[in-house]
Amino acid sequence: MPLTRDTPLIELPGVGPQRAKRLEKLGLRTLGDTLDHLPQRYEDRRESHALRDAPEGQPCCVTAMIAETPRVSYIRRGLSLVKVKAADGADLVTITFFNQDYIREVLRRGDSYVFYGTVERQGNQLFMTNPAFEREGAGRYTGVILPVYPLTAGISNNLMAGLTRRAVDGCLDGLPEALPAQVRKDHRLCQTQFARKNIHWPASFEELAMARRRLVFEELFVLTCGLAQLKGRRDQSAGRVLAGNVEEFAALLPFAPTGAQRRAMDGIAADLRSGRAMNRLVQGDVGSGKTAVAAFGAWTAAKSGVQCALMAPTELLAEQHARTMEALLGPAGVRTALLTGSVKGKERKALLAALAAGEIDLLVGTHALFSQGVEYRDLGMVIADEQHRFGVAQRSALAEKGQGTPPHVLVMSATPIPRTLALIIYGDLDVSIMDELPPGRTPVSTRLVGEDKRQRMYGYVRKQVGEGRQVYIVCPAVEENGGGGWEEAPGMDLKAVTAYARELRERVFPDLRVGLVHGRLKPKEKEDVMAAFHRGEVDVLVSTTVIEVGVDVPNASLMIIENAERFGLSQLHQLRGRVGRGKHQSWCILMTSSRSEAARERLRALCATNDGFQIAEEDLRLRGPGDFFGKRQHGLPQLKVADFAADMELLKEAQAAAAELVAADPELKKPAHRLLKKRVRQLFDENAELFH
């Protein structure tokens, strides 16, 4: 029986029921499956060196003849050595294997083998420890670039490599090609067979690079085709026509909108007039004035007689938004209400009744806005603020709350999100970029300060307060209230934060008004402290990251961040955005006692720039997409080959190609697109929770 991609692995020599089970754990059942099991790295075992020329401190192949019968010695329980001498010409090498007694039976005196390992020198003696080896001339695992696979207990790399070798040699014929020929030609991509062969068993690193490039492109292309289709369908879905005049709205604002705000509002106004459902992302750095833009959306909805829901990531922020909206839009007759998890009992019942009766125009809240039992009379618009994980799935869930016609959706982005990720998470949205800060801001200046300067830092706090300013001191704390856009940085427990606040209040600043706010306070208590800080009745606010997103106190001019090394760069940038919101020069002091040069280097990047996008890219590069968003679901599908940070250029290329292809064949109906269509459907089915 010739091997095919469907041959079960258990039918192959060397794979019994035990191993078959273990392979299954890796998701591998058939020979074809192994083609998808990609190496994590490669060992260059092509060249064989003479012992005396072996490169220093780096593994290589040497060919040598076994010069004596191997000897085993038992050092102690659980530790045995096999030692043997091997010769190449005039040179001898002593080879030691730990706990591999069977090798005594394998290596035959007088036979030549290729050993792969590091040759060490001591005086003029040569040594190797635990090298891989095979008989000279076998050429299976030496003389090649060897793929090194992710493994599981009981499955050796040689076994895995043997399987992919068979798959690559025996069953690549007729491997279906998902990329249309034209796309391959336009983007100089090799064929699928070539790619599969060379990602496993490349003859050279150039071929490996070609193979990898194609597979990365393919993966990203399938994904972006799916997103382009999603966007295409969205663009066609009908939306209510809502009329809002930007000039008329601007008259309600206590300031003249910036050019960027105006452009964003124009974009929104055009979407709302178009008769199609709006799906727009407004992306802007902290303090760029997104709230006013959101208010424009809410105002337009109310004026057109439909309801608007404004969702914030935390209760604190929802409360602040409710106040701002009430102040801004109340005079224009917009009826605003606040719904959070802590609105309960009678109050909640009354609110829900008013909502269902259409007596509320704008409902501000947390995700409670879309919980069970919240019925709108006529929900026409949904605005999500500072929700950078507000991905495709969440937006779809919202769309279902609309009556018949899907509501317009406006996402105010959790600021700097790397472009790469935005393409994926928001790939189906139109985007407005707010790249301009309101006038009169001075950039926050950021310093890295060590523990030894703590007293000076306290002196600085006192000085700022003396000048009438207010100060934030942020501690990384573990919190249950994970409603924020970010994973909480691990750090002190709340007891420690409370103790620190007391220490500051009683010993360090007995003459100042020190407040404390954290996620486990009752909402009312939190609100009271924040309101007091807002009114200038608290000089120093000790807090956990609950203050992170969106809180607006223009008089605050100094932020101290304790244990700064425990936060991600983007999160620090968000935090720092709480200061520098008024006319005063503002500072952010990153306290750290970390001696790690890498950690300090990371923090210095933050001192060097105020550009949130640049910081986000850096953060992504350093930590990868998972960590960028924290451990929770980040709204991205798992990729097999591509790397969101490293393959950004290729992502852009794939996205452009996908947009073009989907524009020409929206439903991928052409025969040449059949397999592509299947792949897209597969990917979206596998990630059903991400894409609807």
Ligand code: ADP
């Ligand atoms: P973010 O984009 O971070 O949500 P906000 O909407 O909270 O920013 O705005 C930050 C601060 O800037 C607020 O105090 C807001 O009143 C003020 N602001 C917004 N737009 C302007 C403007 N065009 N001119 C002056 N101040 C503005």
Ligand code: MG
């Ligand atoms: Mg905001």
